[in-house]
Structures are given as structure tokens and as C-alpha cells.
Amino acid sequence: MAEPVSSIPNLGPASEAAFARAGIHSAEELRALGADAAYLALLKSGTPPHFIGYYVLVMGLQGRPWNDCKGDEKKALRVKFDALKEAAAHAPLAGLPGPLARELDLLGVVARK
Template identity: 45%
Template structure:
């Protein structure tokens, strides 16, 4: 079993974050895939960050985190936003109040 830090782009900070959600091996991350693994990070309370998601997605492909083409970046952003939206639901009522006072997400 290989440590998460053996995967390209993933270092000690990502290892610590993944350990918080019970993922400790590179094999577990590979089996889950980038989207499911990142969703677990967010659900464990890790703050979503697009670059970290890119590093994970590209790392699981054996590529540098700065490697995606413009079209791939658009797709990665779409996937990241969908994961983030699914994992960070705002309780009903709060969102309407935030919109009313001008600090909502819209």
C-alpha cells in the first residue's frame, strides 16, 4: 500500500487532509477517483479549493497540476463547482436572507 504522498502533486498537507476523512493510501484515492475523493474532503470539513482539486485530478492521471488545457480547465471547474455545491448546501432560509441583504451567492 502506497502513501498518498507518493502520487504526483500530493504532499503532506493533502495526506493530512485525506486522513481526516479516513483515506490513507494512494490505492484508495485511485479507486475512488478525483471527484468522489474530493467530495469526501469537503464533507470532512476541509475548505474547498480549486487548485487542490486540480492537483488531485491531474495527479491521479500522473500529470502536473498545471498541465490541463484550457478546455480541460473549464471541465475541471464545472466538476469542482458541482462537487462543492453538492457538499456545501446552505440551510433553507439562510440563503434567502443573505440574498436579501446583498451577501448571497447570486
């Protein structure tokens, strides 16, 4: 049986539900994707961007407490977070629910501006 997303440190039921909406249903899937790809999937599925949510995910995947992120490490994560927000904003199907966006993407549908 797959490990739930909430088995990753710092992630609880709300994170688990958000990742499920993005099509990520297990801790194994989340670990395989990594923090950046998984967070981008969240953004593309309609989850509003939130820097703390991003670095909580990064810290959790490293097995670290959420508040362990400080100084230069936090500044570097802010740069990555901003890049992920930008990438999600320019994704052709950004803002659509994750499963719908994936199906439309498989069909080759591109959202109009």
C-alpha cells in the same frame, strides 16, 4: 504495505493529512475512489474548497504535472468542482470531521438545518 497518498504526483504531506482526516489513508484507496469522490470526501470532512487543490488531484491521479491543466479542460474541471462544492454543501453532515460524519451517517443521524 500500502502506498502513502503522498506517492501520487503533486500530493504532499498536507494533502496526505487532509485525506487521512477524510478517512482515505492510502494511494490505493484514493485511486479506487477517483478524483471526484475523493475530493467530495475532503469537502465533507471540513476541508475548505479550493479549485487548484481539486485540479491538482485530478492531474496527479492522471500522472500529470499540476500545471498541465489548461484551456477547455480546466473549464470543464471548474464545472465539476462547482458541482462537488454544491453537493458537499447539501450533504446532511457536511462540515463535521470525516470520521464523526461517517459514524453518524452509519447510525442514520441527519443534521438539522
